[in-house]
Amino acid sequence: MSLVFLVFIFLSVAAFVHAAPLDSTPVPVTQVVSPTQQQSHQWHYPQISGPEATIMVGFLAAIIAVIGWVVVHRTALTRDREAREHADRKEKDARRSELLSTLKHWENTFVIVTDPTKVGTLYYEGGGMRALAEAAEKFRGYVTNKDTFDRLNHQMSAMNPQTLDANGKDQRRETICGSIRAFYDFNRNA
Numbered sequence: 001m002s003l004v005f006l007v008f009i010f011l012s013v014a015a016f017v018h019a020a021p022l023d024s025t026p027v028p029v030t031q032v033v034s035p036t037q038q039q040s041h042q043w044h045y046p047q048i049s050g051p052e053a054t055i056m057v058g059f060l061a062a063i064i065a066v067i068g069w070v071v072v073h074r075t076a077l078t079r080d081r082e083a084r085e086h087a088d089r090k091e092k093d094a095r096r097s098e099l100l101s102t103l104k105h106w107e108n109t110f111v112i113v114t115d116p117t118k119v120g121t122l123y124y125e126g127g128g129m130r131a132l133a134e135a136a137e138k139f140r141g142y143v144t145n146k147d148t149f150d151r152l153n154h155q156m157s158a159m160n161p162q163t164l165d166a167n168g169k170d171q172r173r174e175t176i177c178g179s180i181r182a183f184y185d186f187n188r189n190a
Helices: 003-017 048-110 116-124 128-142 146-155 169-188
Strands: 025-032 040-044
Touching: 003 116, 048 116, 048 128, 048 169, 116 128, 116 169, 128 169, 146 169
Parallel strands: none
Antiparallel strands: 025 040
């Protein structure tokens, strides 16, 4: 389709260039119609032949078609880009919401448990550590500050027993909940 269009433009331009040159300078002609009327000037332009007019109209139509195609193509590209950006934004918001709800769930779960031994068991064997790490991994691709994200995620979901008991065994719950809150606050604004 576009090849035929280009051939048509080429032939139109070639025919227009090889056509007889147009003398478009206006020529004043004085006509005296009657002695009572004043002399008036009329401008006469050279006549354009049928083939020349066809070539001019074809060339004008080709220009309009090209401009129309560019406008439609550009509009379609803009619409597609905006649709992709919107879908990405929705996906990011859904992943963030999922991460934040997981963090809140596990924070509330750890707040309820008062026995330090059960807190450690819940974190390591009850699925807390794994669930927090999985939720964070799903959202990691949408974060711009990956270094801070990774550091806070590691502090929250990869605690070893020494880190968990750094403030004392009875502070396990506060240690875990504090790291979850810090990670939650960071990701709420990420």
